[in-house]
Amino acid sequence: MSTPRTNQDFRFSDCSDEKYHKVIDKIYSLVNFEHSDIGKSRDEIHLKRITDACQLLGNPQKKVPTIHVAGTKGKGSTAALIAAILQGSGYKVGLYTSPHLQTLRERIQINFSPIGEGSLVELAEKTFPILEKNWKTQKPLTFFETMTLFSFVHFASNNVDFQVIETGIGGRLDATNVVDPCLSVITPISIDHTNLLGETVELIAQEKAGIIKPETPVVVSGQKVKALKVLYKVAGKQNARLINTQSEIRIKTIKESAKGQHIEYTMGENTLPCFLPLIGQHQSENLATALVALKTLGVSPEKGLKKAVRFLKLPGRLQLLETKSRLFILDVAHNSISIQKLTATIKKTFKNYSFNIIFGMTAGHDADSVLIELAKLNPTLFPVEHFHPKAVNPEDIAQKAISHGVKVCYNKSQSSIETVLKKNFLQAKEKDLVIVTGSFSVVGEAKGILRPSEAKENLYEHQLNINKILKKRSLLEDYD
Numbered sequence: 456m457s458t459p460r461t462n463q464d465f466r467f468s469d470c471s472d473e474k475y476h477k478v479i480d481k482i483y484s485l486v487n488f489e490h491s492d493i494g495k496s497r498d499e500i501h502l503k504r505i506t507d508a509c510q511l512l513g514n515p516q517k518k519v520p521t522i523h524v525a526g527t528k529g530k531g532s533t534a535a536l537i538a539a540i541l542q543g544s545g546y547k548v549g550l551y552t553s554p555h556l557q558t559l560r561e562r563i564q565i566n567f568s569p570i571g572e573g574s575l576v577e578l579a580e581k582t583f584p585i586l587e588k589n590w591k592t593q594k595p596l597t598f599f600e601t602m603t604l605f606s607f608v609h610f611a612s613n614n615v616d617f618q619v620i621e622t623g624i625g626g627r628l629d630a631t632n633v634v635d636p637c638l639s640v641i642t643p644i645s646i647d648h649t650n651l652l653g654e655t656v657e658l659i660a661q662e663k664a665g666i667i668k669p670e671t672p673v674v675v676s677g678q679k680v681k682a683l684k685v686l687y688k689v690a691g692k693q694n695a696r697l698i699n700t701q702s703e704i705r706i707k708t709i710k711e712s713a714k715g716q717h718i719e720y721t722m723g724e725n726t727l728p729c730f731l732p733l734i735g736q737h738q739s740e741n742l743a744t745a746l747v748a749l750k751t752l753g754v755s756p757e758k759g760l761k762k763a764v765r766f767l768k769l770p771g772r773l774q775l776l777e778t779k780s781r782l783f784i785l786d787v788a789h790n791s792i793s794i795q796k797l798t799a800t801i802k803k804t805f806k807n808y809s810f811n812i813i814f815g816m817t818a819g820h821d822a823d824s825v826l827i828e829l830a831k832l833n834p835t836l837f838p839v840e841h842f843h844p845k846a847v848n849p850e851d852i853a854q855k856a857i858s859h860g861v862k863v864c865y866n867k868s869q870s871s872i873e874t875v876l877k878k879n880f881l882q883a884k885e886k887d888l889v890i891v892t893g894s895f896s897v898v899g900e901a902k903g904i905l906r907p908s909e910a911k912e913n914l915y916e917h918q919l920n921i922n923k924i925l926k927k928r929s930l931l932e933d934y935d
Contacts, residue, residue, distance in 0.1 A: 475572045478579040479916055482559065487598035489554055490844040500651065504592055505600045505630045511589050512582065512604070515611035519549065519618045521634045522748065525626040525663045526642025528792050529676065529741045532733075533642050534621040535769055536745035541617055542566050543762030544754055549610035549618035551631070553599065556771050556787075556899035558913040563606045565613055567768050570605075578605050599623055603630045625652050627665020639666045639673040639695075640748050642741070644682040645792045648819065660685035672696045672751050676744045700747045706739055713775055713782075713804055720746055729760050734773050735800035771898045773800060776905055778881060782808075785902055786892045789816065791824035797892060798828050808888040810834035813875055814852065815897040817845040822852060825893070826859045834890070835862045837879070839872045842921050843896035872900045 509516055524534040531552050538550040548566060555561040560569040570578075582605065586596070596604065603623075610618045622629040625648070626641075644660050652659045660682040667673045667689050675686055675697060683699075690697040709717040715732040718739050731742055749756045776783040782805075788797045801810065810832045816822055829836065836856050838849035853865040869878060880889050891901040902909070903917065 471573070471576075474576045476915055478576050479559075479919065481579065481583070482598060482601060483919060485596065485598040485601055486594075489599065500625070500628045502628060502630070502633060504594065504596055505603060505633055507590075507592055508586060508596055508600070508604050509607065509633055511585055512608060515604075516607040516634045518611040519607075519615055521636040522617060522619045522638045522640060522752070523622070523631065523634055523636040523666050524619065524640045524642065525622040525629070525666045526640075526676065527645045527647050527659070527663075527790075528796070529642040529737060529744075530621050530640075532738060532769055532772055533640060533676070533741045533744050533748075534619045535767065536742050536763075537640070537748055538564075538617075538619045539567070539763035539767040540745060540749055540756050540759040541619075541754065542759070542766065544756075544759030546616040547614070549606065549613070549615040551603070551606040551610075551618065552621045553602070553623055554895045556895055557903055557909075558916050559602060562602055563609055565610070565615060567766050570609060574609065575605075578609060582608060597630075600630045622663075622666065624648050625659075625662040625665070627662050629665075632666055636666070636668060636671055638748060638752055639668065639671060640675075640744065641666070641673060641678075641686060642676045642744060643792075644678060645790075647790045647792075650819070656681050657685050661689070664689035667693050667695050669693045670695060672698060674698045674700060674744060674748045674751055676740065677701050698747060698751055700740075700744045703747045703750070704743045706743055708736075708739060711804065718742070722746065722750060727757060727760065730764060732764050732767065733769060734775075734804055735796060737796045737800075738773070770902065771895065773797070774902075776902075778905065781880065782888050783880075783901075783905060784888060784890045784892075785898045786890070787895045787898050788892050789825075789894050790820050791828055794825045794828040794892070797890075798831050801832060801888070801890065805888050808886050811837065811880065811887065811889045813837045813839055813872065813880075813889065813891045813897070813901060814893045815839045815841045815849060815872075816847040816852065816893045817843050817896065818847055819845065822847065822855055823859070826852075826856050826861060829856075830859050830861045832890075833862075835864055837875050838863065838865050838870065839875055839897065840870050841872055841894070841896045841900055842917075843894065846894075846896065872897065873904050876901065876904055 522537055524530045534552055538548045541548045550564045551562060553562050563570040620631050620634055622631050626632060641663055644663055652662045656679055664686050673690055673695050687697055703722060705721040707719040709719060715730055716739055717730050720727045746756050771785050771787040774785040786797050788794045812829060812834045814836055838852040840849050849870050853863045856863050891898055
């Protein structure tokens with residue numbers, strides 16, 4: 456069920472909270488394909504709306520040097536790592552990523568500070584009236600297109616030195632693909648979102664390769680052979696130099712723990728030691744891609760890398776939280792490849808622990824392949840309901856998990872994330888690791904419960920989302 460559009464004039468009262476809430480209401484009233492696939496088809500994915508909007512606002516996306524990042528796995532982490540090292544090198548850096556955990560303001564950051572409420576209001580006051588007055592196309596911008604446009608305007612207005620822009624889905628027809636990058640980056644490509652990108656790795660690679668621009672270098676992470684062939688072919692047609700990370704850098708892990716990894720990277724004759732406050736081999740590989748990207752830009756990473764760890768923020772990416780002696784891992788893995796990386800890291804880093812998994816998914820991903828991977832941990836699985844319009848019924852997850860030999864603890868009347876956490880996991884118990892995973896929505900809700908002080912300022916947005924889900928459920932019940 457798509458969210459109805461609002462046609463009201465965009466005017467504010469004098470109350471700052473009311474202004475901000477009205478902006479949030481306005482943005483969430485836009486068609487949001489992250490929340491609903493109804494009406495979404497390949498025909499809906501194009502660049503005309505965002506191109507027209509950018510032109511009306513003076514093409515802000517072209518006013519800042521851009522690093523454009525696409526891929527199936529690791530693109531958000533790689534984008535953040537590039538931004539962190541650039542900031543550590545003394546640059547002012549804009550970072551645009553999606554989706555978010557708790558507030559849409561997380562998507563638009565400068566030097567790892569999310570856009571403030573007042574700045575978001577100013578953007579809306581500047582942008583919406585221009586669009587509403589001059590809009591000529593049939594349909595208004597979607598939620599994602601609006602946030603993308605806001606990021607371009609915000610970064611240009613604040614005179615950032617670089618903007619690191621992560622694609623949403625795909626690349627060729629993604630709303631972010633109106634930029635003229637100085638560098639493109641493509642992280643590992645695998646099967647996901649097949650209804651929109653294609654059924655094979657080759658077809659998906661073709662879509663991701665759409666961010667490769669004429670005579671603009673492209674850095675690629677380790678890829679499957681079939682995907683790499685496609686990327687080389689597209690780069691050749693665009694006369695774009697393709698830099699394969701695996702040919703440019705060697706990784707040596709010196710020591711690792713639950714707090715992070717001590718790593719040595721070797722590029723040519725230079726060896727760069729560092730501490731990466733993230734766990735998992737895939738994160739060391741993401742950092743390798745970021746380092747090669749910076750070298751390609753002509754930015755020496757030594758100074759920036761040492762400073763980057765001070766402010767690097769990657770919430771929800773194998774994030775370690777501790778309550779008394781209880782350990783929690785929060786990870787937004789939501790497809791079989793990302794879950795595979797998660798389980799491999801957990802088994803290697805947390806030996807002699809028992810594993811409890813708080814788990815929920817959104818529609819559009821292969822639950823069976825994910826559950827098969829999770830079964831390798833021999834966990835107890837707690838399927839939960841969560842406030843996302845495309846949330847998969849936890850009862851269906853429970854049945855699938857049991858069919859794959861997973862031990863399940865499920866009570867329909869006590870299946871909310873908050874209830875499961877408080878009933879089972881907030882009391883201290885040694886050698887018991889709680890993993891929260893399956894979707895951004897599940898991780899975001901759990902993080903808000905475990906760290907309520909961090910989520911307090913986003914209560915309005917969270918409640919707005921809850922109200923919409925409850926309304927949708929009520930309508931469906933009435934229809935039944």
